Amino acid sequence: MNYPGFCKRYNQPCYNNLQVFVQRKMFAYILQYVYASFLRYWLKWLIRQVTGTCELQRICCGSKQGATRTTKAEYSLRFSKNKVLRNALTATTENLPQCVDQIMREKSIKPQKDPLFKDNLHNCLSQITGYNQLYVGVEELRKEVFSSDNPDHESMLLKLWDLLIPSVKLESRITKQWGDIGFQGDDPKTDFRGMGLLGLINLVFFSENYTEKARQVLSHANHPKLGYSYAIVGINLTEMAYSLLKSGDLKPHFYNAVLTSPERQHFHQLYCYLAYEFDKFWLSEEPESIMLFNEYREKFHKKVQLHLKDPTVCLTLKQEN
Known part of the structure; x- marks a missing residue:
């Protein structure tokens, strides 16, 4: 008996999908190499002769x-x-x-x-x-590790709390209250291991420069049904921003958003855009459970990458007065 997509004689797949994919990638690579190494040079030379x-x-x-x-x-x-x-x-x-x-x-x-x-x-x-x-x-x-012995690090962490929940005072430095802004344990320093001080700086930057939006996102994160861990997700989005920067995917954004040389504050502003837009995305998708976070995080990641393929892209969040 023969089946669709199988060779009649051997009753085997007519081609191997992986093999075809590899062959196409190799062919595309060879074409790119030939163009970059030979054709492009002569094409440039010819156009220069014509245009000067x-x-x-x-x-x-x-x-x-x-x-x-x-x-x-x-x-x-x-x-x-x-x-x-x-x-x-x-x-x-x-x-x-x-x-x-x-x-x-x-x-x-x-x-x-x-x-x-x-x-x-x-x-x-x-x-x-x-x-x-x-x-x-x-x-x-x-790479800079959050240290409880560093007064600047500690001051920044306490500032994050005061910016997000100014009406409530922390009972102590190590307390379950940190869970109210989305940290996993009684001491937030353990949550910064993956992204180091960068994760904390991004959280504080968002809360300080877009205070009302940050508090709005926090209130959504504390929703009884659609809630998520605000700080943990924020650190996760820092990792997303970092990976996009490292891969070069953020070049179109920065080349459009910053007319000269991009600086660290521009990276923090990009994080703010991701934090705000992810919250909107999460609420619109209405996930059944926080256990599906990785699935929706990846979906959001691909959505951002698609935006970044647009040569006119500019992922900015309007500054608050």
Whole structure:
């Protein structure tokens, strides 16, 4: 007996899905390699002969400011055969002007003939290198362990409580009251292990800069049916923001949201957007149980990633007065 999708002769699947997937990925990789290594170079050379401008000139003066321009410039620099151009991606804030001047000399670009190029390229490089430096700074915070012996850490933790529930005083530093804002145990320090000080800073930033929204989200988190652990979910969303930053998925957002070099506060603002939007998403989905959190968290994650594929994306939460 033969079945649909099976070879009549051998009664076996006509193809292996995994094998086909791997073959297609390999074929796509080979095409990309051939284009980046050979075809792209000659195509650039031909267009330069016709237009009299290099690829970077056409990008910096012909593309819309933001992710559209900066993403193209980053790609052009990364796959350039010129070492000076490739090295510009690892420049520091201090030597960006020198990098721009070096690139202009290498590509024989005259300021009087292309007056916008220098400033536009500088802005692109500022965003590109700033993103890299932002990741380094965020990683340092993630690795910093919350310490009860550090008065700054302790002060920040107590500040979180006062911002969220100012009308109630903590009975003591270690108390079951921490459960009221979504920590698992009597001492919140144990909940920061995964994201370190970064998780706490994000929670405090949201509560301090978007106080009414943070309290609103906390009230939703304490809902008898649709509730969730506010602080624990917040730390989990910090991990989501961190992973998106590390993978480079957040580049379009930052290239659109920050005209120069993104800084740590911009990362914290991105977290605020995720915290607020996840709460809306959770309530709209009406999960049957908190035990389904990972499933809905992943669904929300994919939704954010889809937004980030839009070159005009800007995931911002309106600042409160």
